[in-house]
Amino acid sequence: MSGLEKHSLTLRGHRTSVTLEPEFWRAFRDIAVERGIAINALAAEIDEGRTGNLASAIRVFVLNRYRG
Helix, strand or coil: CCCCEEEEEEEEEEEEEEEEEHHHHHHHHHHHHHHHHCCCHHHHHHHHCCCCHHHHHHHHHHHHHHHC
């Protein structure tokens, strides 16, 4: 596994940065492409339903997508 990467996202007009492993970024982008939406839109969907921090919520989302 590689080091962490920080990327900026825009969620409903607000900029935020998220730090994830490159492998999670690739999987997250792949899911957005499969769904035909922008990565910012997918992050906003996840952000609406999260209880913890956004990076953790994205990791759990990706994990659940590939487990199910």
